[in-house]
Structure formats: structure tokens, C-alpha cells
């Protein structure tokens with residue numbers, strides 16, 4: 001059962017367009033993830049959840065979710081001083097997302113879901129989708145972080161109280177997805193100093209609502225391992241269950257997206 005768009009022949013894509021469908025576009029970046037994780041964490045986590053969700057929704061709900069090749073570069077300003085971290089400008093990130101999504105629309109796809117694995121892509125993705133929606137207000141354009149799809153389990157069962165970057169969740173998921181690229185001997189707990197007092201800003205990006213948005217660099221960033229959270233409490237078991245919870249959430253969301261199509265005039 002093929003779900004990866006790049007593995008399909010054009011007649012197979014043509015066929016998929018005739019049935020209820022959603023294009024999933026995973027987005028990540030090439031960015032440092034502490035001394036213990038590879039640069040591809042954000043991209044690989046988003047792509048992995050996308051693929052499993054697409055397989056599940058095809059099997060159980062007969063909905064075609066086609067997973068597009070991931071966007072492996074993103075806007076990564078904060079960590080650019082770390083070796084290997086290479087990003088796109090904000091403007092380029094917007095253009096890349098916009099051009100890809102417009103390409104799918106021109107092919108006749110009506111539902112596009114961006115599954116993002118990288119915080120700094122959030123605003124460029126929102127701008128890109130917003131720009132497109134002013135031309136195509138009836139289309140189903142959506143974006144979500146992969147971990148939000150399983151947040152009830154992820155937050156309910158976590159051992160650490162700060163999750164943001166190269167943390168318990170990203171490390172646990174990577175132990176499942178690409179264990180050969182993890183070195184747990186190098187994992188350290190780090191909670192960087194905040195750019196503003198805790199009253200205004202939380203480092204627990206997954207769990208707490210940040211009260212204000214800041215584009216400012218974190219103090220001392222670039223002088224440490226590059227972790228925000230506690231990867232030392234990570235486990236493959238937590239990673240497997242977290243991914244499973246996200247795939248459950250994604251399956252439900254894909255069904256809702258397809259069903260919502262008929263309700264928009």
C-alpha cells in the first residue's frame with residue numbers, strides 16, 4: 001500500500017485524486033539537537049508520524065493520504081552557531097511552503113495538511129497558508145505540530161516538566177525512528193536561562209502556553225550542548241507510545257478534514 005507520493009506513478013496519483021484525499025507535507029529543518037541526537041530529528045519525526053497515519057487512514061477509513069517528500073530545511077535562527085545547522089531565511093521558508101502547496105492545489109488537491117516538526121517554521125507556514133487562502137478560501141489548508149496530535153498521552157505520561165528541544169519527547173521518538181544515530185552517553189539535562197522572567201515566558205514549549213512571543217535569541221545559546229529539557233529520562237517505550245498516540249490523533253484528524261470538505265461553500 002503506497003502512501004509516499006514520490007514512490008507513485010502518475011496514473012496512481014490520478015486515481016488517488018478521484019477518491020477522498022489529503023496531501024500531507026512534513027516539514028522540519030537541519031538543526032542541532034544536542035550532542036546526543038542527529039540534525040534530522042524534526043524532519044524525521046514529522047515524516048514518520050505522517051507515513052504511519054497515512055497507512056492507517058487508508059487501511060481503516062479508505063481515505064487516501066499522500067505523503068509528500070518532506071521539507072528538510074527550515075527557518076533556524078536560534079541555533080545557527082552550531083556545526084551543521086543550516087537554515088533558510090524567513091522569506092525563503094514562506095516561499096518554499098507557498099510554492100509547494102500552490103503546486104498541489106494546481107494539481108487538483110483540495111486538502112493539504114502540513115505536519116511540522118520545528119517550532120521556528122510555525123510563523124512562515126502560517127503566513128504561506130494565509131496567503132494562499134486569500135486566493136482559495138474554500139480549500140482545506142491546515143498545519144499542526146506532530147506532537148500536538150498525541151499531546152494528551154505525551155503530557156500525561158512524561159517524566160520531565162520541560163520539553164522544548166532535544167528533550168525527553170524528541171529523544172524518545174528518535175530512539176524509535178533512528179536509534180542508530182543516537183548516543184545516549186552524550187545526553188545531558190539543560191534548561192537554558194529564559195529571555196524574560198517566568199511570569200511571561202515558559203521553556204516548556206510542549207506543555208505550557210507561552211504568554212508572549214519573542215523573536216529574541218535565548219541568553220547563552222550557543223555556549224551549551226543545545227538541549228532544552230531533560231533527555232536523560234527518555235525511553236524507547238515512551239517514544240513508541242507517543243508516536244502511537246500521534247498516529248491515532250492524525251487518523252482522526254484526516255477523517256475530519258475529508259468530512260469537512262462538503263460543509264464549506
Ligand SMILES: [Zn+2]
Nearest residue numbers: 041042166170
Ligand atoms: Zn526539534
